[in-house]
Amino acid sequence: MLEQLQQKGKASIEPARPVYIKSTGTVVGKMEGEGPLASHFDMICDTDKFGEETWEAAESRMQKEAVALALGKANLQASDIRYIFAGDLLGQNIATCFGLMDYEIPLFGLYGACSTLGEGMSLAAMCLAGGFAEQVMVVTSSHFAGAEKNFRFPVEYANQRPLSATWTVTGSGAYVLCNEKTQVKITGFTNGKIMDYGIRDAQNMGAAMAPAAMDLIKTHLKDFGRKPDDYDKIVTGDLGTVGQEILIKLLKDEGIDISGVHEDCGMKIFDSEEQGTQAGGSGCGCSAVTLAAWYLPKLMSGEYRRILFIPTGALMSQVSFNEGQNVTGIAHGVVLEHVD
Amino acid sequence: MLEQLQQKGKASIEPARPVYIKSTGTVVGKMEGEGPLASHFDMICDTDKFGEETWEAAESRMQKEAVALALGKANLQASDIRYIFAGDLLGQNIATCFGLMDYEIPLFGLYGACSTLGEGMSLAAMCLAGGFAEQVMVVTSSHFAGAEKNFRFPVEYANQRPLSATWTVTGSGAYVLCNEKTQVKITGFTNGKIMDYGIRDAQNMGAAMAPAAMDLIKTHLKDFGRKPDDYDKIVTGDLGTVGQEILIKLLKDEGIDISGVHEDCGMKIFDSEEQGTQAGGSGCGCSAVTLAAWYLPKLMSGEYRRILFIPTGALMSQVSFNEGQNVTGIAHGVVLEHVD
Numbered sequence: 304m305l306e307q308l309q310q311k312g313k314a315s316i317e318p319a320r321p322v323y324i325k326s327t328g329t330v331v332g333k334m335e336g337e338g339p340l341a342s343h344f345d346m347i348c349d350t351d352k353f354g355e356e357t358w359e360a361a362e363s364r365m366q367k368e369a370v371a372l373a374l375g376k377a378n379l380q381a382s383d384i385r386y387i388f389a390g391d392l393l394g395q396n397i398a399t400c401f402g403l404m405d406y407e408i409p410l411f412g413l414y415g416a417c418s419t420l421g422e423g424m425s426l427a428a429m430c431l432a433g434g435f436a437e438q439v440m441v442v443t444s445s446h447f448a449g450a451e452k453n454f455r456f457p458v459e460y461a462n463q464r465p466l467s468a469t470w471t472v473t474g475s476g477a478y479v480l481c482n483e484k485t486q487v488k489i490t491g492f493t494n495g496k497i498m499d500y501g502i503r504d505a506q507n508m509g510a511a512m513a514p515a516a517m518d519l520i521k522t523h524l525k526d527f528g529r530k531p532d533d534y535d536k537i538v539t540g541d542l543g544t545v546g547q548e549i550l551i552k553l554l555k556d557e558g559i560d561i562s563g564v565h566e567d568c569g570m571k572i573f574d575s576e577e578q579g580t581q582a583g584g585s586g587c588g589c590s591a592v593t594l595a596a597w598y599l600p601k602l603m604s605g606e607y608r609r610i611l612f613i614p615t616g617a618l619m620s621q622v623s624f625n626e627g628q629n630v631t632g633i634a635h636g637v638v639l640e641h642v643d
Numbered sequence: 644m645l646e647q648l649q650q651k652g653k654a655s656i657e658p659a660r661p662v663y664i665k666s667t668g669t670v671v672g673k674m675e676g677e678g679p680l681a682s683h684f685d686m687i688c689d690t691d692k693f694g695e696e697t698w699e700a701a702e703s704r705m706q707k708e709a710v711a712l713a714l715g716k717a718n719l720q721a722s723d724i725r726y727i728f729a730g731d732l733l734g735q736n737i738a739t740c741f742g743l744m745d746y747e748i749p750l751f752g753l754y755g756a757c758s759t760l761g762e763g764m765s766l767a768a769m770c771l772a773g774g775f776a777e778q779v780m781v782v783t784s785s786h787f788a789g790a791e792k793n794f795r796f797p798v799e800y801a802n803q804r805p806l807s808a809t810w811t812v813t814g815s816g817a818y819v820l821c822n823e824k825t826q827v828k829i830t831g832f833t834n835g836k837i838m839d840y841g842i843r844d845a846q847n848m849g850a851a852m853a854p855a856a857m858d859l860i861k862t863h864l865k866d867f868g869r870k871p872d873d874y875d876k877i878v879t880g881d882l883g884t885v886g887q888e889i890l891i892k893l894l895k896d897e898g899i900d901i902s903g904v905h906e907d908c909g910m911k912i913f914d915s916e917e918q919g920t921q922a923g924g925s926g927c928g929c930s931a932v933t934l935a936a937w938y939l940p941k942l943m944s945g946e947y948r949r950i951l952f953i954p955t956g957a958l959m960s961q962v963s964f965n966e967g968q969n970v971t972g973i974a975h976g977v978v979l980e981h982v983d
Contacts, residue, residue: 306774306822310725314749316775357966385650386834394734394793395960396754400837401968409654409834410973411762414736414752422751426766433773434646435656453734453962482646494726494749497740620735622793626697628741633750 309432312526315493316425318432323485323642324478325438326379327595328372330365332447332473335584335592338573343596344474345372351448351473358449359397365475365588366391366402366444373440373477381406384479385436388423390414391444392471392587393453394620398444402475408440416616417512417541418495419443420476420591421635425492427480428637437482444475445586454621455505467507469543469569469585470578476591484642486603491638493523497618499631505624509546509582512615515632516542517553519613523636524559531561535607538598539634540590540614541569543582568593568614590614602641609640649772652866655833656765658772663825663982664818665778666719667935668712670705672787672813675924675932678913683936684814685712691788691813698789699737705815705928706731706742706784713780713817721746724819725776728763730754731784732811732927733793734960738784742815748780756956757852757881758835759783760816760931761975765832767820768977777822784815785926794961795845807847809883809909809925810918816931824982826943831978833863837958839971845964849886849922852955855972856882857893859953863976864899871901875947878938879974880930880954881909883922908933908954930954942981949980 309319329344336347346368353364366389374381387406390413391398399412415422423441430436448458450471456462480489495515502511516539524530531537542550547570551562568590569583584593594612601607615634624630649659669684676687686708693704706729714721727746730753731738739752755762763781770776788798790811796802820829835855842851856879864870871877882890887910891902908930909923924933934952941947955974964970 306777309774310776314725319774359962359966360968385654390754392735393960394962395732395756395958397958397960397963397968400958400971401963404837404839404971407836409836411766411834412754412973414730414754416735426751429770429773429775433769433775434649434659435769435773436650437646494751496747496749497744499744618735618737618740620733620737622699622734623737623741626699628700628737631740631744633752 314522315491315526317491318428320432322428322431322489323481324487325481325485326373326377326479327599328369328477329592329595330369330475331592335472335474335572338578340572340596358446359393362398362444362446362449363402366398366442369475369477370406370442373479377479381408384408384438384440386411387440388413388427389442390419392450415633416618417585417587418614418616418633418635419587421614421637424637425494425635428489428492431480431482439480440477442477443587443591445471445588447471447473450586464581465506466581467545468581469508469541469583470580471586472572472584472589474588474592476595486642487599488640488642489637490640491527493519493526493636495519495634497631497633499629502630505630508585508617509543510549511617511630512632513542513546513549513553515634516550516613516615519634519636520554521557521559531564534564534609534611536566536610537561537564538610538612539567541585542567542615543569545582571597602639605641612637612639654862655831655866657831658768660772662768662771662829663821663823664827665821665825666713666717666819667939668709668817669932669935670709670815671932675812675814675912678918680912680936684932698786699733702731702738702784702786702789703742706738706782709815709817710746710782713819717819721748724748724778724780726751726770727780728753728767729782730759732790755973756958757925757927758954758956758973758975759927761954761977764977765834765975768829768832771820771822779820780817782817783927783931785811785928787811787813790926804921805846806921807885808921809848809881809923810920811926812912812924812929814928814932816935826982827939828980828982829977830980833859833866833976835859835974837971837973839969842970845970848925848957849883850889851957851970852972853882853886853889853893855974856890856953856955859974859976860894861897861899871904874904874949874951876906876950877901877904878950878952879907881925882907882955883909885922911937942979945981952977952979
């Protein structure tokens with residue numbers, strides 16, 4: 304049976320037919336464009352409004368531009384893409400709905416908080432490897448001001464940010480995935496369940512998401528029969544410094560040491576000391592632009608042979624938070640490998 | 644190539660390997676339990692709080708109970724389910740996050756507004772037909788009071804409801820899908836793109852969604868080379884009376900007459916005259932409980948041989964609406980057939 308060939312353990316898939324990343328597009332805001340990865344992004348806007356009147360419309364505009372860039376680099380038109388898997392952090396995915404409308408591509412709207420890119424890549428990989436499409440796209444985005452207003456306080460309120468707070472990245476990353484050979488392939492994925500560690504602090508997303516990352520890594524290594532050193536890097540999405548420390552500690556308690564290979568997109572994208580971003584960057588856009596701008600080129604060149612990419616999400620809303628619910632976490636992991 | 648066998652036209656799939664519906668669970672609120680389908684639901688709560696303190700927690704509880712019912716009827720445990728595809732209407736899918744957490748099943752969170760069941764069934768069908776799982780679940784829910792508060796006005800405000808308004812169904816439907824033969828199979832699906840017809844009225848969801856349903860039906864019939872009469876019923880999710888009239892008219896303009904076979908879950912679930920629900924029922928829960936309670940038994944018995952089920956979604960949020968964005972629509976269609 305095909306199932307037995309592809310399914311690994313309780314929560315992982317190793318597709319029988321490989322899936323490849325054909326191109327990416329990255330669009331970021333001003334602050335991301337002043338950070339250490341500035342020269343690696345495709346488009347930097349010198350304001351965070353991207354020519355629009357609202358933060359939400361600005362986020363839609365970023366998705367639209369990121370898709371245009373990814374299509375352009377692959378020399379494709381929107382009509383060459385069979386499905387688009389996309390999401391954002393705003394209520395009812397409005398950045399996605401209004402950003403992608405004009406492309407007229409059948410849409411699967413996703414919500415996995417900041418884990419959405421991993422969720423989307425997993426579903427896109429199933430879709431391609433299962434023979435349901437030849438080319439699809441995955442897109443996510445986030446916007447600092449839109450997220451602050453949605454989850455915490457409007458920026459104008461000038462709320463003090465604790466050291467555990469992360470800075471939501473203003474950015475969008477779009478990916479074209481296909482069945483045709485390129486320099487980077489997806490060779491497996493592991494999908495996470497919701498983890499509740501009793502966190503109630505909306506300014507400490509790292510702590511809320513670290514248990515989900517821990518559980519995902521533990522499950523993944525077990526399902527594939529691997530150890531941390533089988534990866535050049537194990538890259539989480541946006542745990543930041545606080546979440547990283549918790550993740551490494553939680554995994555050590557399980558007898559797994561990732562300290563030598565762990566990196567976090569949220570710690571790569573900003574110079575926290577210089578830019579005042581506290582624990583690091585976060586948001587659906589953080590891992591999307593950092594993977595495309597920083598990690599994929601190293602996988603393409605062969606500097607990295609194999610990485611495990613794990614965007615993590617904190618599941619909460621303004622309403623759930625105000626009603627006293629915990630901030631729970633989820634993670635989805637994708638194995639990316641260099642192709643010779 | 645497998646692609647060429649399975650892909651139909653621009654937006655449809657006819658899976659090479661059939662996918663089946665094994666069991667369902669339906670949970671509804673007081674008003675749905677007083678409507679014409681009352682005797683067909685698995686569980687009716689005599690208040691809409693389901694023993695919880697908030698509307699959102701009540702919605703989570705409905706999802707939890709619907710899943711328990713579907714698992715129980717299939718004689719399965721949560722650990723037998725490889726993935727769960729789920730979503731709701733609330734910002735950041737909180738009904739889903741807090742409702743499904745305890746099952747510890749890897750989750751793909753979806754957002755397609757009221758079209759989510761069609762989106763989820765399509766992705767679940769790809770997952771099963773592609774060989775990535777043997778059993779998965781699809782779950783959606785909505786809650787009248789939670790939705791009114793989220794999208795319009797809190798119930799306590801006693802806003803007047805125009806005749807075009809629909810009544811969000813308090814309900815959740817859970818489905819176990821599998822590769823093993825049962826009496827109902829999914830033999831195809833068509834996935835929709837976002838359609839903007841310039842609607843700005845959040846009290847007229849039918850008008851916002853009808854163009855998406857029109858486009859989906861037109862694409863579907865073309866992709867499969869079928870006509871409306873090839874279906875015993877073409878069943879939309881929650882267009883209501885206003886949306887139905889628009890849909891039939893729009894399709895007539897395209898030379899397609901569905902008036903003889905069209906039904907709408909929103910018009911089935913309530914007796915609008917008696918219950919004062921204006922244009923009909925709506926919400927993610929409306930199509931989920933009506934399909935399971937009313938249409939599936941008729942497919943199982945063979946009274947219906949083939950139906951096209953099309954839940955439609957209106958894409959908007961409080962924020963997008965207040966910022967003057969249109970209410971756009973999306974639809975996903977699933978072909979369900981009797982198995983002899």
